[in-house]
Amino acid sequence: MIQLKQAAKVYELEAGSFTALKETDLHIAKGEFVAIMGPSGSGKSTLLQLLGGLDLPTRGSIAIDGVELSGLSEKERTLFRRTKVGFVFQNYQLLPMMTVAENIALSLAANKTPKSEIDVTVSRLIREVNLDGKAASFPSQLSGGQQQRVAIARALAMKPSLILADEPTGNLDRKNGQDVLQLLSRLNKEEGMTVVMVTHDRDAAQTADRIITMVDGEVAKEREGAGAR
Ligand code: ADP
Ligand code: ADP
Numbered sequence: 001m002i003q004l005k006q007a008a009k010v011y012e013l014e015a016g017s018f019t020a021l022k023e024t025d026l027h028i029a030k031g032e033f034v035a036i037m038g039p040s041g042s043g044k045s046t047l048l049q050l051l052g053g054l055d056l057p058t059r060g061s062i063a064i065d066g067v068e069l070s071g072l073s074e075k076e077r078t079l080f081r082r083t084k085v086g087f088v089f090q091n092y093q094l095l096p097m098m099t100v101a102e103n104i105a106l107s108l109a110a111n112k113t114p115k116s117e118i119d120v121t122v123s124r125l126i127r128e129v130n131l132d133g134k135a136a137s138f139p140s141q142l143s144g145g146q147q148q149r150v151a152i153a154r155a156l157a158m159k160p161s162l163i164l165a166d167e168p169t170g171n172l173d174r175k176n177g178q179d180v181l182q183l184l185s186r187l188n189k190e191e192g193m194t195v196v197m198v199t200h201d202r203d204a205a206q207t208a209d210r211i212i213t214m215v216d217g218e219v220a221k222e223r224e225g226a227g228a229r
Contacts, residue, residue, distance in 0.1 A: 001030035001162070002051060002193050006060035008057045009046050020046040023060060026152045030161070033195045033227050035187040035205035044061035044198045045166060047214070049197055052085045052164045053077050064065040065161065082107060086155030090167035092147045094154075100126065101135040111158070125153040129183060145176025152183060163187065165197040169204050181207045186229065 007128045009021040022045045025112060028034055036044045036224035049055045050062055056077075062069045082083065085217050101122050108118045126135055129149040139147050148168060155163060165184065185207050189195045197208065205211045208225035215221075 001032070001065060002026070002028040003063045004050075004057075004060065005063075007050060007057040007062050008059040009050060009055070010058040015018050019217055021050070021057070023218075023221060026212075026219065028194060028196065029141065031192045032210065033185065033198070033208045033225075035208035035211045036198045036214060037197055037200065037202070037205055037211060038220070042214040043217040044214055046217075048164050048196065048198055049164075049166060052082050052087060058117075062161075062181070072115065082111070082163060083158050084160050086152075086158070086160040086163045088148070088151050088163065088165040088168045090170040092139070092144075092151045092171075094147055094150055096139055099136050099138055100131060100142070100150050103139070103150055104157055106154065107157050117134055122156060125156055127157070128222055129153045130179075143176060144172050145179050148172065148176070148180050149183060152180070152187075156187070162192060163195045165195065167198055168199065169201060177201070177204065188227075 004024050004026040006023040007181045011018045038044055056070050091105045104125055105118050106123050169180050184195050199205050206226040211223050211225045211226040212219055213221040
């Protein structure tokens with residue numbers, strides 16, 4: 001599914017260059033749930049951005065489903081992101097002036113999906129993330145956990161094969177965090193979605209099949225998570 005070969009990311013700064021990701025070989029299988037841990041500044045977000053085609057490696061290669069991301073044109077890479085990858089962020093990134101249903105429908109509407117089809121899909125997604133009755137609510141009327149589940153529903157709208165989550169439980173209390181983790185786990189186990197999640201929370205990381213720890217721009221440690229058992 002995901003194959004990194006000697007992929008590295010160097011940022012050019014006025015003061016010189018900075019290597020955020022050192023040459024990395026990494027394979028993530030289809031249907032795997034991987035957690036990425038590590039101290040702040042260790043390269044977790046950089047890795048996630050590369051996996052999602054938000055940025056390209058400076059050296060080496062990243063292939064997703066056999067597609068070499070560096071080989072795509074800017075337009076093709078945007079299309080790849082929209083259709084293959086669902087992004088979930090720590091701060092939900094919902095549009096405040098839009099309802100739950102409208103937030104979830106955004107990518108479908110941008111993709112010129114017929115209205116009747118959008119309605120069916122949005123209703124199904126709202127049910128799937130357990131937000132029945134909230135379609136017409138605005139994000140500010142929801143708890144953090146509910147908002148994050150809207151964000152996950154939005155990420156699922158285009159039927160991506162890969163979910164990339166950056167600290168999805170970072171702003172949530174224990175109970176809401178567990179609901180979000182359970183949802184990601186169910187999508188992974190029952191729908192076969194590949195999930196890569198950055199987290200600072202050791203317990204959250206245990207939801208995964210495999211836990212990767214990054215230190216100073218490289219994978220320092222890999223171990224099995226409880227999700228694998
Ligand atoms: P983490 O997610 O583990 O906190 P990041 O991947 O965000 O780490 O960052 C790794 C290092 O790369 C940090 O030192 C950060 O300051 C640097 N970095 C990240 N993005 C950029 C960027 N766009 N330009 C310059 N430096 C960056
Ligand atoms: P977090 O610790 O929550 O993961 P980060 O420090 O990784 O947050 O930063 C979040 C975003 O800011 C990332 O997209 C990263 O690439 C970018 N970023 C981080 N450090 C820098 C930097 N020095 N210059 C520019 N962008 C940066």
